[in-house]
Amino acid sequence: MSTSIAQKMSRQGQWFQPAEADPDASIRLLLFPHAGSGAIIYRDWPELLPRDIGAQALTLPGRQERRGEQAFTEWEPLVEGLYEAVLATNDNRPFAFYGHCLGAQLAYELAVRMERDGVQGPLMVGMSGWAPKGFFCPTEEHIEMPTDELISWIKRLGSFPADIYDNPEMLAMVIPALRSDLSVAAQRKDHGALVPCPLVSYGGKNDGLQEEDDAFQSWVPRSPQYLGHREYPGGHFFIDSHAEAITQDFCSHLYRLAAAAKKLT
Template sequence: MTTPTALGQWLQPAEIRPDATIRLFLFPHAGSGGTIYRNWHEYLPSDIAHQIVQLPGREKRLGETAFTEIEPLVEAAYEAIADDLDDRPYAFFGHCLGAQLAYRVSLAMARDGQPAPVLIGASGWAPEGFSQVTYEQSLMPEPELVTWMRTLGSFPEEVYGNQDLLSMIVPALRADLAVVSTYVDDGAATNCPIVAYSGKSDPLMDPGAMASWDKRSPEYLGNSEFVGDHFYIDHAEHALAVTSDLVRHLRRVVDARR
């Protein structure tokens, strides 16, 4: 088992505005350091402070060893977030691997009696009906892996012609695919509301797969479907629509708890 160093900073930015009343933790997709959320500061209101959960082996943590199994990764992310929580209500949002991690970290919170997220936003992944990669796929020769990345639209087109960028992205992606391959669904339900988002032509998702969230939450708030594939959320208009809907639900659940 690969055990990453604990030296890196898990939350980016490390400090958030003290006047923000709600916190939002953003979990990135496989191979990413959080670039999918690069413009979210433009979409979110000033009273919601967001932090990207920065995994080892990429961007500012490039020199660290990436995780290759899901349970150790969930536990490490859980510990980092739990240590940083304060009295403010908080929510999770994740895309693909990020949604999977948000779900499992919320279960770890409940297990240890930590305050639960008031909401989970799950995008591009469902606990049932999602095409889970195998460990063998994480070992694909680089040309095949890059072709697969390109098919999904994982990264901007200019990345694929830049070998220096690929040399940083591919190892992180391989590690994250290995992480996903070790996931075993146990049917566990969270203790917080879940709202879902997906692309209409996502090749990794069976029709109706997002409805499987209904059994995993005491309050499933439904799925919003957008034109596009697995990375529909890369389009600015869709990202704005997702954040607007997420904020709407987030304000409602926070107000209901006051």
């Protein structure tokens, strides 16, 4: 029997941190970060979430403690490996997804595939910093951008802590992971699939990657249970400054949906 992608990768590194959600939590929350980053962007979320929601944040190969592993550069292999890793977290507790930018794209794809395969899917999905229409999509030109230009670009977006840009050692770790993730995102094909569960979206009022003013309206025909859009001051990484407000809003929806689902069992 062939060894799965997730099994191969799990020998080297851990997909989610922590590996298991708090056993006392009644609901699990899987968090998916933006391109080039890992679980660290959600480091403050466990303290902001209610105690009965157990967070587990994704770190892909090629960054943070997994930087010794080869990063994915193609969409399909990444999704397949991540899909197996997500299924491996299943412990029969209800769960939800939240993703930012590339993480939102992955959360969307995973939710669609879980329904297609007839397996337990998320109670709801939270999307921020991305929508299926009206958002920046990287091209080969962006992927192969000279390092100094790439650094200037991500600096304008404010995608990493300011001290990273003056630290050559840190940049040497961040840039390869970012290029890999841009390559992955460039290969994603939009099939117009419906989200099989309730969805709520979040955005920054001055997001430099949002190319159309009404971009988040593109979720309306894709989710029969679209819970609406919340907008906050800031750019693409508004979540850094508004994590408390986002988690409160997200959890209010999640509790309501979890209670409704419990009544049906």
